[in-house]
Amino acid sequence: MTEQTKRGASSALYRAVWRWHFVAGLLILPFVAILAVTGGIYLFKDEINDVAYGPLRFVTPGETARLSPSEITAAALASHPGTLKAYGPPAAANRSAEVKILGADGLKDTIYVNPYDGAVLGSLWDGGAAGSPAMFVVRKLHSLEYVGWLGNRLIEAAAGWMVLLVGTGIFLWLPRGRQTGTVSIKAKRGRPWWRDLHAVTGLYTGLFIVFLAMTGLPWSSVWGGKFYDYAYQLGLGMPDGYWSNTPVSTVPVADAVDRAPWIMEKQPMPLSGVAEGVPQALDNVVATVEKLGIVPGYAISMPNGPEGVFTASVYPDDITDERVIHLDQYTGKVLYDAGLNDLGALGWAAEWGISIHMGQAWGLANQIVLLLACVAMVTLCVSAAVMWWKRRPAGSLGAPQVPVDWRIPRTLLLIAVAAGLFFPLVGLSMLGLAVIEFGIYLAKRNRIQPT
Structure with missing residues (x-):
């Protein structure tokens, strides 16, 4: 391959990555902004609840x-x-x-x-x-649950694209010839200033954004559902024998308690041994779980019907103290007692990731670092929108042009296939974008062909 051919291939790859970075970024921009703003607020839900509802929460x-x-x-x-x-x-x-x-x-x-x-x-x-109606609304907005099943999938696709946007952004920043990516804002004003702001912000916060995207995906429907299934089937989430052969109901743990370890949420609730007799007094149940060493901040869910169980659960800032304890409602016998170290490797890792994602693991330091990451995400959205607005021709989208002889570079194709397999909804959206791109290519080729 000649030097000229290599430069041509490199240029084609760069332009293709730039165009996809531009188009994908523009499409998911509103979703990233929603995730960043609501996520930044929710990081401080306990502090906000304490201030807003102090007379109810303090004595x-x-x-x-x-x-x-x-x-x-x-x-x-x-x-x-x-x-x-x-x-x-x-x-x-x-x-x-x-x-x-x-x-x-x-x-x-x-x-x-x-x-x-x-x-x-x-x-x-x-x-x-x-913890409160206000934070409930913020939580639902963060996952777009108000839009139903479509909202969850849009957020999942946006999270996957965020990972790819960081990767493609770093690729675009890397030196090309004599052009080196900036590590500080050098421009003084105008579109170059916004470009530098966008590049520098992405460079220094990219890893944090990828972390937030990846640790948020376990809650998603498609990616999270597959991760849950694989973790369980491989014995790396909650292995078989989870309930020690205790009869179970059709009610998942997530429907019985406010917060349970993520890997347990879909598992069925156990049943009390005999659906008759006099249920244990709440005082006895509290005494039992506290004797077992459950940490303060826990809650006890009442049995759901004559075969239900008492469930004590706690999801504290120190994730190593998380606990779920099920008790037979008649005998008070402990049917199951699980903590973080009882989880499989993937379940354990997911719990740590989720705890950090929610700003719990290391207190205020954790919250501040992730708040800065959320501010960076908003900055990236704003700077991207401003750059697009400043460069777009009147009546046009203003996306980087596709060459008339455009072909998909092999490297980009391999990356796209791998990303599509790992993030199914990203792959689906890629196919949609590819169809549109191919349509644009055919239309442009037809316009330049001689009559």
Whole structure:
């Protein structure tokens, strides 16, 4: 291959990567912005909830001992009649107890009770793991669940594309001939300043963005579903024998508790041995799980029907203390007790990744680093939009041009196939873009052919 041929091939690859980086970036820009803004807010959900709902969540420690769990839940039920669904003991001396009650209207509320005198401090519509209605909305926006199944898949495709955009962006930044990628903002104004801002931001934060994308994918439908299945089948998630041959229901763990280890969410809830007799008192259940060493901040879900079980679960900032304990509702026998170290390698890794992704693992430092990554993602979106707007001709998309003799470089084709296999929804969107590109190519070729 001659030097001229090599330069031509390199130029074709560069232009093809640039065009796909441009088009894909423009398409997923709004989704990345949504992920970044909502994710940045959700990193501080506990702090926001404490400030916004402080009178409900905090109490002045009393001089007397706390009331028993049965007394606290009785006070909540007297104030808000319904069916007791869960009880959360105070996580600290200055915290209120949380009692979840399903009302006659079919809605579940969280009742906040002073554990020292039984005073009901107020109630909120139950936000589940989000901790409040406001954070529940942020969480749903983050995953676009309000759009239904399509929203989840759009976010999944956007996450996959984010990984590829970082990769293609680094490729475009790499030196070509005498042109070297900038490591600082050198331009003073105009489109070059936005270009430098975009390049430098992506260069220094790319790995963090890839981490956020990859650790968010376990929640997705297609990629996450396959990862879950493979982890389970390989014995690297939750191995067979998970329930120690205990009879199980058709209700998944995720439907019974607010937050469980990700690898356990789809597993069925166990059943109590004999569906008759007198259920254990809540006071006894609390005493049992605390004797087993569950850390503060846990909640106990009530049995779902005569065959259901008591489930104590906690998902603390220190992920090594996460725990799920199932108890037979009649005998109080421990049916299952699982912590982080009971998970398989992939389940263990996924739990650590999710914990860091949510800003929990290393406290404020974790939150600040990921907040900066979210700010960087917004910066990349804004700078990309501004660059596009400044360079686009009137009435045109302004995408980098496809040469008349355009052919798919082999390197790009191999990367596209590999990425499509690893990220199925990215592969599907690639096919759609390829069809459009081929249509543009045919139209351009037909226009230049002599009549």
